[in-house]
Amino acid sequence: MTVVIKSDNEIEKMRVAGRLASQVLDFIEPHVRAGITTEDLDSLCHDYMVNVQNTIPAPLNYAPPGYSPFPKSICTSVNHVICHGIPGPKKLKNGDSINIDITVIKDRYHGDTSRMFHVGEPKIQSRRLAELTFDCMWAGISQIKPGAHLGDIGAAIQKMAENAGFSVVREFCGHGIGATFHEDPQVLHYGRIGTGLKLVPGMIFTVEPMINVGKPDIRQLADGWTVVTKDHELSAQWEHTVLVTNTGFEVLTRSEGTPLPPDGLSFKV
Ligand code: MF3
Numbered sequence: 001m002t003v004v005i006k007s008d009n010e011i012e013k014m015r016v017a018g019r020l021a022s023q024v025l026d027f028i029e030p031h032v033r034a035g036i037t038t039e040d041l042d043s044l045c046h047d048y049m050v051n052v053q054n055t056i057p058a059p060l061n062y063a064p065p066g067y068s069p070f071p072k073s074i075c076t077s078v079n080h081v082i083c084h085g086i087p088g089p090k091k092l093k094n095g096d097s098i099n100i101d102i103t104v105i106k107d108r109y110h111g112d113t114s115r116m117f118h119v120g121e122p123k124i125q126s127r128r129l130a131e132l133t134f135d136c137m138w139a140g141i142s143q144i145k146p147g148a149h150l151g152d153i154g155a156a157i158q159k160m161a162e163n164a165g166f167s168v169v170r171e172f173c174g175h176g177i178g179a180t181f182h183e184d185p186q187v188l189h190y191g192r193i194g195t196g197l198k199l200v201p202g203m204i205f206t207v208e209p210m211i212n213v214g215k216p217d218i219r220q221l222a223d224g225w226t227v228v229t230k231d232h233e234l235s236a237q238w239e240h241t242v243l244v245t246n247t248g249f250e251v252l253t254r255s256e257g258t259p260l261p262p263d264g265l266s267f268k269v
Protein backbone atom coordinates (compact mmCIF):
# COMPACT_ATOMS: atom_id res chain seq x y z
CA MET A 1 0.00 0.00 0.00
CA THR A 2 1.38 3.38 -1.01
CA VAL A 3 -0.31 6.33 0.65
CA VAL A 4 0.69 9.61 -0.95
CA ILE A 5 1.37 12.49 1.44
CA LYS A 6 0.40 15.62 -0.44
CA SER A 7 2.69 18.66 -0.66
CA ASP A 8 1.39 22.17 0.13
CA ASN A 9 1.17 22.82 -3.57
CA GLU A 10 -0.89 19.67 -4.16
CA ILE A 11 -3.12 20.50 -1.18
CA GLU A 12 -3.89 23.89 -2.70
CA LYS A 13 -4.88 22.21 -5.97
CA MET A 14 -7.07 19.76 -4.07
CA ARG A 15 -8.81 22.70 -2.34
CA VAL A 16 -9.63 24.16 -5.73
CA ALA A 17 -10.84 20.84 -7.17
CA GLY A 18 -12.86 20.12 -4.02
CA ARG A 19 -14.62 23.48 -4.11
CA LEU A 20 -15.43 23.05 -7.81
CA ALA A 21 -16.94 19.58 -7.23
CA SER A 22 -19.11 20.98 -4.44
CA GLN A 23 -20.19 23.90 -6.63
CA VAL A 24 -21.56 21.45 -9.21
CA LEU A 25 -23.88 20.13 -6.49
CA ASP A 26 -24.93 23.71 -5.63
CA PHE A 27 -25.64 24.29 -9.31
CA ILE A 28 -27.73 21.15 -9.82
CA GLU A 29 -29.79 21.30 -6.61
CA PRO A 30 -32.63 23.53 -7.96
CA HIS A 31 -33.02 21.20 -10.95
CA VAL A 32 -33.73 18.15 -8.80
CA ARG A 33 -37.51 18.26 -9.28
CA ALA A 34 -40.29 15.86 -10.29
CA GLY A 35 -40.36 15.28 -14.05
CA ILE A 36 -36.65 15.76 -14.79
CA THR A 37 -34.72 12.69 -15.94
CA THR A 38 -31.39 11.69 -14.46
CA GLU A 39 -30.02 11.99 -18.02
CA ASP A 40 -31.05 15.67 -17.97
CA LEU A 41 -29.27 16.14 -14.64
CA ASP A 42 -26.19 14.54 -16.21
CA SER A 43 -26.14 16.80 -19.25
CA LEU A 44 -26.74 19.93 -17.15
CA CYS A 45 -23.81 18.98 -14.88
CA HIS A 46 -21.65 17.95 -17.82
CA ASP A 47 -22.12 21.29 -19.56
CA TYR A 48 -21.52 23.22 -16.33
CA MET A 49 -18.28 21.33 -15.64
CA VAL A 50 -16.91 21.51 -19.16
CA ASN A 51 -18.13 24.94 -20.28
CA VAL A 52 -18.39 27.02 -17.09
CA GLN A 53 -15.79 25.50 -14.78
CA ASN A 54 -13.34 24.15 -17.29
CA THR A 55 -13.17 20.96 -15.31
CA ILE A 56 -13.13 17.38 -16.56
CA PRO A 57 -15.92 15.07 -15.34
CA ALA A 58 -13.84 12.19 -13.95
CA PRO A 59 -16.55 9.50 -14.25
CA LEU A 60 -16.94 9.84 -18.03
CA ASN A 61 -15.25 6.80 -19.60
CA TYR A 62 -13.67 5.90 -16.27
CA ALA A 63 -12.79 2.20 -16.50
CA PRO A 64 -11.06 0.65 -13.51
CA PRO A 65 -9.80 -2.94 -14.00
CA GLY A 66 -12.74 -5.29 -14.56
CA TYR A 67 -15.19 -2.48 -15.39
CA SER A 68 -16.54 -1.20 -18.70
CA PRO A 69 -16.08 2.55 -19.26
CA PHE A 70 -18.65 4.55 -17.24
CA PRO A 71 -20.88 6.14 -19.89
CA LYS A 72 -21.88 9.39 -18.14
CA SER A 73 -20.38 12.36 -16.31
CA ILE A 74 -22.07 11.96 -12.93
CA CYS A 75 -23.55 9.15 -10.84
CA THR A 76 -27.25 9.32 -9.97
CA SER A 77 -28.41 6.74 -7.43
CA VAL A 78 -32.18 6.78 -6.81
CA ASN A 79 -33.97 5.12 -3.85
CA HIS A 80 -32.73 1.50 -3.59
CA VAL A 81 -29.69 2.21 -5.77
CA ILE A 82 -26.69 2.23 -3.45
CA CYS A 83 -24.10 3.82 -5.74
CA HIS A 84 -22.78 4.16 -9.31
CA GLY A 85 -26.25 4.68 -10.79
CA ILE A 86 -26.00 5.51 -14.49
CA PRO A 87 -28.09 8.53 -15.55
CA GLY A 88 -30.91 7.47 -17.86
CA PRO A 89 -34.34 8.36 -19.29
CA LYS A 90 -36.33 7.66 -16.13
CA LYS A 91 -38.10 10.70 -14.66
CA LEU A 92 -37.79 11.63 -10.99
CA LYS A 93 -41.10 11.62 -9.12
CA ASN A 94 -42.24 13.09 -5.83
CA GLY A 95 -41.00 11.08 -2.88
CA ASP A 96 -37.85 9.85 -4.64
CA SER A 97 -34.51 10.37 -2.94
CA ILE A 98 -31.39 10.64 -5.03
CA ASN A 99 -27.67 10.71 -4.41
CA ILE A 100 -25.73 12.80 -6.91
CA ASP A 101 -22.02 12.04 -6.91
CA ILE A 102 -19.68 14.50 -8.61
CA THR A 103 -15.99 14.09 -9.31
CA VAL A 104 -14.18 16.82 -11.22
CA ILE A 105 -10.58 17.07 -12.36
CA LYS A 106 -8.96 20.50 -12.32
CA ASP A 107 -5.29 21.04 -13.06
CA ARG A 108 -4.80 17.23 -12.79
CA TYR A 109 -6.31 16.98 -9.27
CA HIS A 110 -9.64 15.38 -8.26
CA GLY A 111 -12.46 16.62 -6.02
CA ASP A 112 -15.09 13.99 -5.10
CA THR A 113 -18.33 14.70 -3.21
CA SER A 114 -21.93 13.60 -3.08
CA ARG A 115 -25.15 14.68 -1.40
CA MET A 116 -28.66 13.35 -0.98
CA PHE A 117 -31.62 15.26 -2.41
CA HIS A 118 -35.34 14.66 -1.98
CA VAL A 119 -37.84 15.16 -4.75
CA GLY A 120 -40.84 16.98 -3.28
CA GLU A 121 -41.82 15.92 0.22
CA PRO A 122 -39.85 12.87 1.42
CA LYS A 123 -41.42 10.00 3.30
CA ILE A 124 -40.38 9.88 6.95
CA GLN A 125 -38.15 6.83 6.41
CA SER A 126 -36.26 8.44 3.49
CA ARG A 127 -35.69 11.62 5.44
CA ARG A 128 -34.48 9.69 8.48
CA LEU A 129 -32.11 7.57 6.41
CA ALA A 130 -30.61 10.55 4.56
CA GLU A 131 -30.12 12.48 7.81
CA LEU A 132 -28.66 9.52 9.65
CA THR A 133 -26.25 8.84 6.77
CA PHE A 134 -25.16 12.49 6.86
CA ASP A 135 -24.55 12.14 10.60
CA CYS A 136 -22.61 8.92 9.95
CA MET A 137 -20.35 10.69 7.45
CA TRP A 138 -19.69 13.41 10.03
CA ALA A 139 -19.18 10.92 12.86
CA GLY A 140 -16.43 9.42 10.68
CA ILE A 141 -14.91 12.72 9.58
CA SER A 142 -14.79 14.03 13.14
CA GLN A 143 -12.41 11.19 14.10
CA ILE A 144 -9.76 12.48 11.71
CA LYS A 145 -6.56 13.84 13.23
CA PRO A 146 -2.87 12.89 13.23
CA GLY A 147 -2.30 9.72 15.25
CA ALA A 148 -5.90 8.50 14.87
CA HIS A 149 -6.45 5.26 12.95
CA LEU A 150 -8.57 4.56 9.89
CA GLY A 151 -10.50 2.04 12.01
CA ASP A 152 -11.70 4.91 14.22
CA ILE A 153 -13.56 6.37 11.25
CA GLY A 154 -15.19 3.07 10.33
CA ALA A 155 -16.08 2.25 13.92
CA ALA A 156 -17.80 5.62 14.48
CA ILE A 157 -19.85 5.22 11.29
CA GLN A 158 -20.82 1.63 11.99
CA LYS A 159 -21.86 2.38 15.55
CA MET A 160 -24.08 5.28 14.56
CA ALA A 161 -25.70 3.34 11.69
CA GLU A 162 -26.32 0.16 13.63
CA ASN A 163 -27.60 1.97 16.73
CA ALA A 164 -30.28 3.44 14.47
CA GLY A 165 -31.17 -0.04 13.17
CA PHE A 166 -29.61 0.52 9.75
CA SER A 167 -26.78 -1.38 8.06
CA VAL A 168 -23.44 -0.44 6.48
CA VAL A 169 -22.56 -1.49 2.91
CA ARG A 170 -19.19 -3.29 3.03
CA GLU A 171 -18.25 -3.80 -0.61
CA PHE A 172 -17.48 -0.14 -1.34
CA CYS A 173 -15.38 2.25 0.66
CA GLY A 174 -13.78 5.68 0.79
CA HIS A 175 -10.43 6.10 -0.92
CA GLY A 176 -7.29 8.13 -1.16
CA ILE A 177 -7.56 10.75 -3.90
CA GLY A 178 -5.28 13.24 -5.60
CA ALA A 179 -3.86 13.16 -9.10
CA THR A 180 -5.50 9.70 -9.15
CA PHE A 181 -9.28 9.22 -8.75
CA HIS A 182 -8.97 6.15 -6.50
CA GLU A 183 -5.72 5.49 -4.64
CA ASP A 184 -4.63 4.06 -1.28
CA PRO A 185 -5.75 3.94 1.42
CA GLN A 186 -9.14 2.20 1.42
CA VAL A 187 -11.36 3.88 3.99
CA LEU A 188 -13.79 1.27 5.33
CA HIS A 189 -17.09 2.47 6.78
CA TYR A 190 -17.04 -0.19 9.50
CA GLY A 191 -14.30 -1.45 11.78
CA ARG A 192 -12.68 -1.30 15.17
CA ILE A 193 -11.19 1.59 17.09
CA GLY A 194 -7.39 1.70 17.08
CA THR A 195 -6.98 -0.57 14.05
CA GLY A 196 -5.71 0.17 10.56
CA LEU A 197 -3.47 2.85 9.13
CA LYS A 198 -2.31 5.67 11.39
CA LEU A 199 -3.23 9.11 10.02
CA VAL A 200 -0.52 11.61 9.13
CA PRO A 201 -0.87 15.28 8.07
CA GLY A 202 -1.06 15.64 4.30
CA MET A 203 -3.12 12.52 3.68
CA ILE A 204 -6.25 13.16 1.62
CA PHE A 205 -9.07 10.67 1.33
CA THR A 206 -12.84 10.47 1.00
CA VAL A 207 -15.38 9.44 3.62
CA GLU A 208 -18.51 8.22 1.81
CA PRO A 209 -20.68 5.84 3.83
CA MET A 210 -23.49 3.94 2.09
CA ILE A 211 -26.18 3.06 4.63
CA ASN A 212 -29.18 0.76 4.07
CA VAL A 213 -32.55 0.68 5.80
CA GLY A 214 -32.66 -3.12 5.45
CA LYS A 215 -29.92 -5.69 5.00
CA PRO A 216 -26.40 -4.70 3.91
CA ASP A 217 -26.37 -7.11 0.95
CA ILE A 218 -25.82 -5.71 -2.52
CA ARG A 219 -26.57 -6.77 -6.08
CA GLN A 220 -24.69 -5.56 -9.13
CA LEU A 221 -26.85 -4.90 -12.22
CA ALA A 222 -26.04 -6.27 -15.67
CA ASP A 223 -24.94 -2.80 -16.88
CA GLY A 224 -21.72 -3.52 -14.99
CA TRP A 225 -21.99 -0.45 -12.74
CA THR A 226 -25.29 0.08 -10.92
CA VAL A 227 -25.27 -1.33 -7.39
CA VAL A 228 -28.63 -1.90 -5.66
CA THR A 229 -29.77 -3.30 -2.34
CA LYS A 230 -30.55 -7.01 -2.65
CA ASP A 231 -33.74 -6.55 -0.63
CA HIS A 232 -34.74 -3.44 -2.64
CA GLU A 233 -34.95 -1.35 0.53
CA LEU A 234 -33.73 2.25 0.54
CA SER A 235 -30.05 3.21 0.62
CA ALA A 236 -28.37 6.60 1.12
CA GLN A 237 -24.86 8.06 0.77
CA TRP A 238 -22.98 11.29 1.47
CA GLU A 239 -19.37 12.00 0.54
CA HIS A 240 -16.66 14.54 1.34
CA THR A 241 -12.98 14.70 0.40
CA VAL A 242 -10.96 15.44 3.55
CA LEU A 243 -7.38 16.49 4.34
CA VAL A 244 -5.59 15.40 7.53
CA THR A 245 -4.14 18.61 9.02
CA ASN A 246 -1.63 19.11 11.85
CA THR A 247 -4.45 19.47 14.37
CA GLY A 248 -7.38 17.58 12.85
CA PHE A 249 -9.03 17.76 9.46
CA GLU A 250 -10.10 20.11 6.71
CA VAL A 251 -13.07 19.31 4.46
CA LEU A 252 -11.96 20.17 0.93
CA THR A 253 -15.32 19.70 -0.84
CA ARG A 254 -16.96 22.86 0.49
CA SER A 255 -18.90 25.62 -1.18
CA GLU A 256 -21.73 28.02 -0.37
CA GLY A 257 -24.37 25.30 -0.58
CA THR A 258 -22.57 22.67 1.49
CA PRO A 259 -24.82 21.57 4.35
CA LEU A 260 -23.29 22.47 7.72
CA PRO A 261 -22.15 19.68 10.05
CA PRO A 262 -24.80 18.35 12.44
CA ASP A 263 -25.56 20.30 15.61
CA GLY A 264 -23.30 19.40 18.47
CA LEU A 265 -20.23 18.84 16.35
CA SER A 266 -18.22 21.90 17.19
CA PHE A 267 -15.21 21.73 14.96
CA LYS A 268 -13.86 23.74 12.13
CA VAL A 269 -15.04 22.77 8.68
N1 MF3 B 1 -17.50 9.09 -7.31
C1 MF3 B 1 -17.47 7.70 -6.97
C2 MF3 B 1 -16.68 7.61 -5.68
O1 MF3 B 1 -17.05 8.26 -4.77
C3 MF3 B 1 -16.87 6.85 -8.03
C4 MF3 B 1 -17.68 6.78 -9.23
S1 MF3 B 1 -16.87 5.84 -10.41
C5 MF3 B 1 -17.82 6.13 -11.75
O2 MF3 B 1 -15.68 6.98 -5.54
F1 MF3 B 1 -17.17 5.75 -12.77
F2 MF3 B 1 -18.95 5.50 -11.56
F3 MF3 B 1 -18.09 7.38 -11.82
Ligand code: CO
Nearest residue numbers: 112206208239
Ligand atom coordinates in the same frame (compact mmCIF):
# COMPACT_ATOMS: atom_id res chain seq x y z
CO1 CO C 1 -15.28 8.72 -3.77
Ligand code: CO
Nearest residue numbers: 101112113239
Ligand atom coordinates in the same frame (compact mmCIF):
# COMPACT_ATOMS: atom_id res chain seq x y z
CO1 CO D 1 -17.88 10.11 -5.33
